[in-house]
Amino acid sequence: MTGPIIDIDGVSKRFVKSLDMAERAARLLGANVREFVVNAVDDVHLSIRQGEVMGLVGESGCGKSTLGRIVAGLYAPSAGTVRFRGRDVAALEGEDAREAALKVQMVFQDPMASLNPRLRIDEIIGEAPRVHGLAARGEIGAYVEAALQRVGLDPAMRKRYPHQFSGGQRARIGIARALAVKPEFMVCDESVAALDVSIQAQILNLFMDLREELNLTYLFISHDLGVVEHISDRVAVMYLGRVVEQGVSEDVFASPNHPYTQALLAEIPTFEAKKKSYSVIKGEIPSPIDPPSGCHFHPRCPHAFALCRAERPPLKEIAPQRYSACHLNDAT
Amino acid sequence: MTALLSIKDLRTYFFTDDGVVKAVDGVSFSLARGQILGLVGESGSGKSVTGFSLLGLVDPPGRVVGGSIRFDGKDLLTGGEPALRALRGKRIAMIFQDPMMTLNPVLRIDTQMIETVLAHDNVSRTEALKRARDALVMVGISSPDERLQSYPHQFSGGMRQRVAIAIAMLHKPDLIIADEPTTALDVTIQAQILAEVQKLCAETGTALIWITHDLAIVSGLADRLAVMYAGRVVEEGETARVIERPLHPYTKGLIASVPQGKTRGARLQQISGMPPSLRNLPKGCAFRPRCSRADEACLEEPALEEKLPDRKTRCFHPWSLDDARDTRRQAPSKDGMAETTT
Numbered sequence: 219m220t221g222p223i224i225d226i227d228g229v230s231k232r233f234v235k236s237l238d239m240a241e242r243a244a245r246l247l248g249a250n251v252r253e254f255v256v257n258a259v260d261d262v263h264l265s266i267r268q269g270e271v272m273g274l275v276g277e278s279g280c281g282k283s284t285l286g287r288i289v290a291g292l293y294a295p296s297a298g299t300v301r302f303r304g305r306d307v308a309a310l311e312g313e314d315a316r317e318a319a320l321k322v323q324m325v326f327q328d329p330m331a332s333l334n335p336r337l338r339i340d341e342i343i344g345e346a347p348r349v350h351g352l353a354a355r356g357e358i359g360a361y362v363e364a365a366l367q368r369v370g371l372d373p374a375m376r377k378r379y380p381h382q383f384s385g386g387q388r389a390r391i392g393i394a395r396a397l398a399v400k401p402e403f404m405v406c407d408e409s410v411a412a413l414d415v416s417i418q419a420q421i422l423n424l425f426m427d428l429r430e431e432l433n434l435t436y437l438f439i440s441h442d443l444g445v446v447e448h449i450s451d452r453v454a455v456m457y458l459g460r461v462v463e464q465g466v467s468e469d470v471f472a473s474p475n476h477p478y479t480q481a482l483l484a485e486i487p488t489f490e491a492k493k494k495s496y497s498v499i500k501g502e503i504p505s506p507i508d509p510p511s512g513c514h515f516h517p518r519c520p521h522a523f524a525l526c527r528a529e530r531p532p533l534k535e536i537a538p539q540r541y542s543a544c545h546l547n548d549a550t
Numbered sequence: 551m552t553a554l555l556s557i558k559d560l561r562t563y564f565f566t567d568d569g570v571v572k573a574v575d576g577v578s579f580s581l582a583r584g585q586i587l588g589l590v591g592e593s594g595s596g597k598s599v600t601g602f603s604l605l606g607l608v609d610p611p612g613r614v615v616g617g618s619i620r621f622d623g624k625d626l627l628t629g630g631e632p633a634l635r636a637l638r639g640k641r642i643a644m645i646f647q648d649p650m651m652t653l654n655p656v657l658r659i660d661t662q663m664i665e666t667v668l669a670h671d672n673v674s675r676t677e678a679l680k681r682a683r684d685a686l687v688m689v690g691i692s693s694p695d696e697r698l699q700s701y702p703h704q705f706s707g708g709m710r711q712r713v714a715i716a717i718a719m720l721h722k723p724d725l726i727i728a729d730e731p732t733t734a735l736d737v738t739i740q741a742q743i744l745a746e747v748q749k750l751c752a753e754t755g756t757a758l759i760w761i762t763h764d765l766a767i768v769s770g771l772a773d774r775l776a777v778m779y780a781g782r783v784v785e786e787g788e789t790a791r792v793i794e795r796p797l798h799p800y801t802k803g804l805i806a807s808v809p810q811g812k813t814r815g816a817r818l819q820q821i822s823g824m825p826p827s828l829r830n831l832p833k834g835c836a837f838r839p840r841c842s843r844a845d846e847a848c849l850e851e852p853a854l855e856e857k858l859p860d861r862k863t864r865c866f867h868p869w870s871l872d873d874a875r876d877t878r879r880q881a882p883s884k885d886g887m888a889e890t891t892t
Contacts, residue, residue, distance in 0.1 A: 277736035384824055385593075414592035414763060414825070419807030419818040426817065441736065444766070448809030448818070467814065485741035487766040502706055502739070 273450030588768030
């Protein structure tokens with residue numbers, strides 16, 4: 219039994235749009251303007267064990283990417299702590315902090331937006347290992363070639379620019395760059411969303427191969443439930459900044475507990491021999507600026523009752539390894 | 551029953567400085583009234599250009615260079631621009647991937663909808679407004695009166711797409727061409743839109759061409775499927791039978807590479823390589839370099855032929871013909887995929 223590699227403990231992230239000068243002046247004059255506060259991530263607990271793939275699903279605006287960026291160290295949490303191998307990342311200093319930062323890497327959704335268009339790919343991939351002294355100056359060429367080969371790219375392409383590659387190849391470059399600093403933990407934020415189905419399958423296979431080869435742990439963020447079900451050992455479902463359900467993938471997909479998860483799973487398009495009639499969850503995702511009271515899902519939930527409007531349901535263990543945040547579990 | 555739409559050997563080429571790009575190269579299919587056709591393919595397969603060609607929306611340097619498009623007995627390619635204008639929006643409507651493209655950001659929804667009604671019908675503004683309101687109700691928009699007064703930016707993505715569908719439905723067209731209309735939407739919203747479209751088509755008898763890269767979406771929606779690769783239709787047939795027993799190796803690969811619960815832990819079957827550049831297509835069958843069944847025969851261009859009753863494919867070595875016996879021996883799997891792998 220290994221301990222968690224990443225432990226997310228009560229992490230929240232608030233984004234505040236502060237007032238500009240004109241708005242402050244307007245407020246002094248009695249206008250009704252106020253600061254916008256978005257609770258993008260709201261008190262999330264999640265621990266990820268060595269070697270597993272943790273899937274994180276949810277619709278746009280649910281905070282899944284923000285959580286991924288907090289884990290990767292790109293945002294500082296507003297509250298709570300992220301622990302890497304038991305040590306609070308925020309409290310580390312000097313060499314330890316650098317070490318922890320290198321060990322957690324991120325692969326972004328849009329490879330074109332995350333690769334510098336003016337750099338050749340040997341520079342894109344080689345820069346970090348050179349700066350961090352992972353490869354000696356003379357060996358950097360060989361190091362980059364090995365990195366390219368590992369993700370299935372021809373090392374002869376190392377002098378090209380990002381625009382000379384196809385979407386699938388760019389995704390591979392993004393992965394090679396993340397792997398170049400020998401991470402132990404990868405945050406994959408919608409890393410296959412922009413790819414065609416046949417290319418997506420290649421990249422998913424690559425992720426799985428790398429995981430075995432390099433003993434990696436993934437936080438795999440996606441809105442595509444099919445992809446997450448395929449790749450994840452465990453899965454967490456987010457809705458408006460909160461984790462509403464969490465558990466072993468097989469269990470969650472076989473018998474979802476939270477009404478939101480149930481609705482989400484009912485709507486995955488699947489191959490079916492006959493026509494499907496789409497059942498529908500009503501309404502839209504509420505604005506995170508002004509989320510509903512109590513359980514955020516209650517306006518769309520078919521089972522909502524008075525308590526759901528008043529009180530936030532805690533994320534409780536409803537079965538071994540299985541957590542859900544729903545008042546219905548107490549009602550019975 | 552005669553076909554509402556029948557496309558024969560449609561070819562749309564783009565004459566660029568770097569050479570001719572054969573975006574659509576010999577596409578044929580037909581569609582009956584009230585039928586839903588799923589036009590499936592990866593990026594660059596020519597599926598969207600096929601849709602644009604139908605409405606004469608291909609801009610230079612692109613041009614339709616050959617073939618025929620017959621809509622309700624009339625040839626759209628020889629009719630000229632005025633004839634097309636009379637059809638567009640009235641009898642054939644289009645829904646685009648990005649509803650922001652369809653909606654004018656500086657006009658209120660009511661202005662835009664009334665304009666659409668008046669473009670084809672000589673009715674009063676009050677009457678037009680009433681029709682706009684009814685259309686919004688039909689696509690499931692609550693408080694339509696209030697919504698008519700709003701601007702597009704005040705809507706969410708899903709609502710905008712509903713408005714775009716409402717505008718497409720204003721004239722109760724015979725055919726709607728929908729180009730990836732749910733790709734930018736969340737799963738729950740996508741399901742709402744699919745449910746809405748399914749209902750509307752059943753109620754009004756509108757035929758629909760649903761262009762998408764996602765085979766899973768159309769498998770639950772379309773009556774028929776046409777799979778495109780490198781500008782050509784490589785397989786066509788009734789949806790359930792195509793999914794159950796794909797003939798073309800590309801279709802089979804496409805179905806197998808969709809990740810699902812059943813594939814957990816296992817490697818996904820992948821199609822090796824990448825889609826070819828349309829400027830530089832391989833000789834013969836365009837799928838040949840990625841195909842596991844290719845041999846010398848594939849250096850010739852295969853024709854789209856009926857290999858099984860009502861099942862066309864463009865392949866010399868289709869699956870399921872020689873494997874038909876094996877497939878029958880196995881109980882058909884629940885997910886509708888024949889599990890014959892080599």
